[in-house]
Amino acid sequence: MRAEEAAPTQPPVIAVVGATATGKSDLALDLAERLGGEVVNADAMQFYRGMDIGTAKLPVAERRGIAHHQLDVLDVTEEASVAGYQTAARADIAAIRGRGHRPLVVGGSGLYVRAALDRLEIPPTDxxxxxxxxxxxxxxxxxxxxxxxxxxxxxxxxxxxxxxxxxxxxxxxxxxxxxxxxxxxMPTREFVSPAVVLGLRVERDLLVERIDRRVERMWEEGLRTETEALLGHGLRQGVTASRAIGYSQAVAVVDGALDETTARADTAQATRRYARRQESWFRPDPRIIWIDATAPDVLDRALTAVREADAQVRDGIPENV
Known part of the structure; x- marks a missing residue:
């Protein structure tokens, strides 16, 4: 058995996915507290050290003492790699299981989620x-x-x-x-080991409101100042990091190419487009169990789905059906 494959009696990996601003981090923390879990980040821009405000990265003080992995693992000059993430995330999952804890893969970068969970051949590079x-x-x-x-x-x-x-x-x-x-x-819809994928969904108009509020908060909390600091660490040279939504607009402000009002509007518009792409990525996957993120019993619904998945694994029912 390969290291990343779970023994049949182990409970499934939990994944929490969905568009930006749907509340994935909060649900993941609630699940981790209830189930004894640790979080494996699957948001590509949260891999980067110093990219905190613009990625809505949870501060350590707000993580409720729950271990988080694959945060702050790259400098802004380094390129994010699906192959590298797959190796690291699966090692984290195996280590979490080894500690007797429940792995939770959390994020909105669809290809990275699937690299962690699915059978995915990583082609060569040159x-x-x-x-x-x-x-x-x-x-x-x-x-x-x-x-x-x-x-x-x-x-x-x-x-x-x-x-x-x-x-x-x-x-x-x-x-x-x-x-x-x-x-x-391209990834097939076949888990490398048992998993249950929970998708958070928010009605479109409300999601737009959430995104707009989040973007305003990022700028108010110092996105420009954070970007100026990152420029001193080579942000312009970063193939992946330099294109991050919010940071590219903030760089334009620093350079005098955009005024801040326009940059805020551009950031919100780009984030809304990104949310649509995320929805388009996740929507066709029939394995995702969708939950209304605004429902008062969102945690109970998630726990019910997890318990049902656990029971399927115990009973030997294939999850790829």
Whole structure:
């Protein structure tokens, strides 16, 4: 048995997913308190040290003494890697189980959640090939690169927005290196070990209100000041971190390219778009148990779903059905 695979008698890993501002962190803390759990972060931007305000990272004082993993593990100059996260997150899950605790994977970065939970082949990388494709994209533009992906792998192209240049280039890189469609390495909906995935859902108008309030709070609490400090640690050179919503707008303010009022509005708009993409990612997965995040009994509903999943594992019922 591989290290990341659970023994049949072990209770499932719990995952809490959903769009930004749906209350994932609060529910995860409640579940961890009730079930003796530890949290494994699956929000890609919370990997970065110093990126606290703009990622809504829970301060240590608000974590209720519950252990959190995969927070503050990268410098802003480092690139986040699905392969690296998969290895680290699965090691965390195994270690948490070894301590007799319940692992909770929590976050809205869908591919990272699936890297932790699902059977996912991580294709090879080649810095030279990627650099060549990135240089070409600078010349011909994102739409042309996406059109090439359509010609080579229509299924992958349908799952990747033309504006997501990084993922388009990654798909083209994998196709060139392997001679196979990128979609062949996309995650399948098969858990690597038993898991129960809880999805938090908020009605759209209310979610927009929550996002707008959160963005205003971030700016009021010092997003610009935090960004200025990160610039001193190389934020501009960070391939992943420099594109983070809120921070890219704050950099523009520091540079004098945007006034703060416009930057706040742009941050809110970008966050709303991101929430829609998150919903689109999670919605098709039939394994997710959706819960109304505004329901007064949200914790009870979550606990019921967890207990039912636990019973299925005890009774030997497959979870991938």
């Amino acid at each position: 810095g030279t090939v990627r650099a060549r494709l990135e240089a070409e994209a600078e010349i011909v533009g994102a739409d042309t690169m996406h059109a090439r992906l359509i010609a080579l792998d229509a299924r992958a192209a349908a799952a990747i927005l033309p504006g997501n240049r990084r993922r388009v280039i990654r798909a083209l890189e994998v196709i060139e290196l392997t001679g196979r469609p990128f979609s062949a390495s």
